[in-house]
Amino acid sequence: MPKSHAGRATPRPRATLFSSLAVAAALCLLPLAAGAQARDREHGPWEPLLLRDQGSFFVGGETVSRGPGDDVTVGQMYVQYQVPVSLRRRLPVVMLHGCCLTGKTYEDTPDGRMGWAEYFVRRGHPVYVPDQVGRGRSGFDATVHEQVRAGQRPVSDLPRINQASHQRAWQIFRFGPEYGQQFPGQQFPEEAFDELFQQMVPDLIAWLPAPNPTWARLASLAERLEGAVLMGHSQSGFFPQRAALSAGATDDIRGLVSLEPGSCAAAALTPEEYVKLAAIPTIIMFGDFVEEDTSGIWANALRDCRQYADAINARGGDATVVFLPDIGLRGNTHMFMQDRNSDEVADVLLRWIRDHVERR
């Protein structure tokens, strides 16, 4: 639970309206309600979700002055969370999205099945879904844009906005060899490509200061949660490690989950950085069609990450690289949290968290 909530929240005057008694009363009538409403639950069988807590908050950010009496807050990171009612305390999991996407990545899949955020909640984990700094509900710093508009800075100062095309996504997400053509047996729900394209938003990562503020925000979030597993995907696939390196202490970053990172920086890390990262259990996961991808991007990334994992393990760390076809999960694209077998892929991570982090 966010620590900053403590000591601030005033008891709600109407709390009794929603008391446990009322909930208990409603639950006694569950079979009735289930019967009446089963047809409306289109995800599958009727499965009510019981939450202990949910909400959203911001991590970090700073006030900058654009002039006298003209202050704005920038660099904050929006986080939405749900905490299940469960009998065993599981570790919070932070799920960060990749390029040109938002936290939506982990909500409903494009074909309307349950996303990983709810799936992990139903398996007992509190789940925290941020939007990267500069994206979605985290907002961005528009100052440079307005200065160029006002003629105070040259056009050449405008940073790039990366609004990835359908065609580019098709290649990077490894749906097939050419736009509109699918790899045989690929698992992304083909009827829902258009819904994935709706999820894609302009990416203003080039507008951010260095180092990317999201790294420190992730470290702060883990600290606030008093321990969390950090998960990143693609563009943010190595952000969990960057968070660990940016943190004063890494004790609260309990596990590093890298989903198809663009790079694992194997040759760039210093010995000191390796020592720090080797202290945290790590899993790195890649889907199928890595060799079939003619861009070579993902084959390079997988090779780099295997080197990184070897280096971590050589220092006594616990790093696992999972190439999904090797464990019998075939056809996965870059978006395996949305592929048809997304639950099965999630189960691999859930088992790893239990065995390598929680039971460590």
Added chain:
Amino acid sequence: MPKSHAGRATPRPRATLFSSLAVAAALCLLPLAAGAQARDREHGPWEPLLLRDQGSFFVGGETVSRGPGDDVTVGQMYVQYQVPVSLRRRLPVVMLHGCCLTGKTYEDTPDGRMGWAEYFVRRGHPVYVPDQVGRGRSGFDATVHEQVRAGQRPVSDLPRINQASHQRAWQIFRFGPEYGQQFPGQQFPEEAFDELFQQMVPDLIAWLPAPNPTWARLASLAERLEGAVLMGHSQSGFFPQRAALSAGATDDIRGLVSLEPGSCAAAALTPEEYVKLAAIPTIIMFGDFVEEDTSGIWANALRDCRQYADAINARGGDATVVFLPDIGLRGNTHMFMQDRNSDEVADVLLRWIRDHVERR
């Protein structure tokens, strides 16, 4: 439930994991869990939330080509929703945010209390929270920006980004006569101004085509839900009416909730438009300090909306203007969904929906 989910969703292979039986088993142990976890629920007493469904999806959007093999989707509207387990079927409520904000407006309040989205869910209403087209997780069309960067268009073509300052927000949100000085008895949680400023994001409404695509998306959403109450705030305060006017038929827009709209366009609407709008029950709500606000913006808006309501009622419509101090709720700012008495303000709307819409 979004209609587009129907016929697309495949039954989840692991559905049995989360069967009603498992839930029932968990519920039998609730008192145990409650005892163990009560300290962690910082919102107040432990009040588990039972959901029948939740998720997110997009409404609308179109594919535009920026060149050969370079297509992007723009104009889509992101919507997040929760459906409670409840024995009586209540009308869905769509909650749209205002300028420089996102759907976060209706989530946790800045001081960590329950926001209106969950509050309405706990009172039995399915709640749908969009981000306006061009904002937050809905994304925006960055084409013009990239064309200016590439020198294909002049700087003067760059549309404005409105990143409102703390000082501007202080005035518009009516926290007090001058920045840092509060109106006596104002209800916004003063310890949480900084958290509100974190919620503020750049507003790209000037980048949108006319008419604003959000209007038609709201109408589509109401149709998809087979009936909904549309709520707008401030910048979007009159969007429910714009949605009704943009819809082919307004049958699915069952109620119009205008929270401090910047204008009610009383003098600008045509007789035909008034006829269309008079068919839908309407509530317009304003907080306190309207006369104290030296900008005159809100006094003008309130006057305009009273004229609008009179015109609706003169045509046999059902329009109510609620000036909160008139019903004994004093000290409310422009952000009354986040003020300390946000639950009480919500109760006024909940009663109105029941009496003027559902029992109509």
